Amino acid sequence: MDDHLKDRKLATRAVHAGRVPEDGTNSVTTPIYPSSTYRIAFPGDESGHVYSRWSNPTRVALECGLASLESGNHAYAFSSGMAAVSAVTNLLKTGDHVVAVDDLYGGTHRLxxxxxxxxxxxxxxxDGRDPSAFENAVKENTRLFWLETPTNPLLRLIDISAVAKIGRAHDxxxxxDNTFxxxxxQQPLKQGADIVHHSLSKYLAGHCDVIGGALVTGDEKLAERLWFNQYAVGAQLGPFESWLVLRGLKTLHVRMDRHxxxxxxxxEFLQSVDIVERVYFPGLQTESLPNGMMGPGGIVSFRINADFEQVKSFAMATKLFVLAESxxxxxxxxxHPAxxxxxxxxxxxxxxxxxxxxxxxxxxxxEDVDDLVADLEHAFEVMQSHKVVR
Known part of the structure; x- marks a missing residue:
């Protein structure tokens, strides 16, 4: 990242960070470099880009931007969020123990x-809401705490600082996982975390048109190990996908405000619906955001007092809310998580x-939120009449 951006606010860094050094084209935006290999000056020359599994100019630009936004020193972009999770667990060895939050993305739990x-x-x-649960779960062979906050799908909030402090005390x-x-x-590295994980497919890219993952750290030794894992395993993000995420970063702050x-x-609307038993959302008055978290995010979960067929009819009846993964x-x-x-x-x-x-x-x-509310109202009506309308 350019020195003049270091002290700028996040919105400014989101727009300007992640540019490749001047390459003679005077391009305002980072170009897509599809080359798989690069000319070198002499046998064994590794002074620049050599092979795109090692480094690619577009991917490096994205990684610099990600490191800047997460207040880290190094970032690594992977072919998927799960590839990035695997890179973290590849730091471990047979016999090691991991403590994870129990409200966890299904793909991570499956892995x-x-x-x-x-x-x-x-x-x-x-249950990560109580930091002492991590302390109580520590064994002699515990080597990793894995957190999501907010969690997926119940949006529980974890005190990152408290858990990281326990981690440091036990090495x-x-x-x-800062995807949500x-x-x-929220910037977990500032709260003591060692590694930040992202599914780039979600908010950072922001347009449901790319699959990717990332890891960010401020620790030099960890950075070396993560880079070697990325290089050796070969799960890098491609240049076109890197460019799509770079484009998404530029509008992250604007989009997140609206989300x-x-x-x-x-x-608030869901709280007024009689058939809704509970709404899970960090922005409700009953919830308090932990230190270091600046907003509730754009995910809302809720529990309906209905059987599976009724819930299924609700999910199938929306017109603007698309029934889809991600x-x-x-x-x-x-x-429908289940x-x-x-x-x-x-x-x-x-x-x-x-x-x-x-x-x-x-x-x-x-979308216009009035239209979204109307869409949900329609779906509740369909569910209660047991008619699936498409």
């Missing part, structure tokens, strides 16, 4: 329980954690 357990890693899950790394909050609303405002209105785009999306994002978690595990058949998750987009 932990159904794949990495085969390689001798051990996982425990705790345990703290990694935070984004660096615009938050619209989500607040949707949450979140964080300009379009509003509706998700049968979609968290379906890989056994019912006996997910239901006690609050992910039952009545739970709905909304990714509130940038």
């Amino acid at each position: 932990f329980d159904r794949l990495l357990g085969n390689f001798g890693l051990e996982f425990s899950y705790v 345990i790394l703290t990694a935070v 909050a984004t660096p615009y609303l 938050c405002d619209n989500a607040c209105r949707i949450a 979140l964080g785009g300009v379009e509003s999306l509706i998700n 049968s979609m994002t968290h379906a890989s978690i056994p019912r006996a595990v997910r239901e006690p954690r609050g992910v039952g058949d009545g739970l709905i998750r909304l990714s509130v987009g940038l």
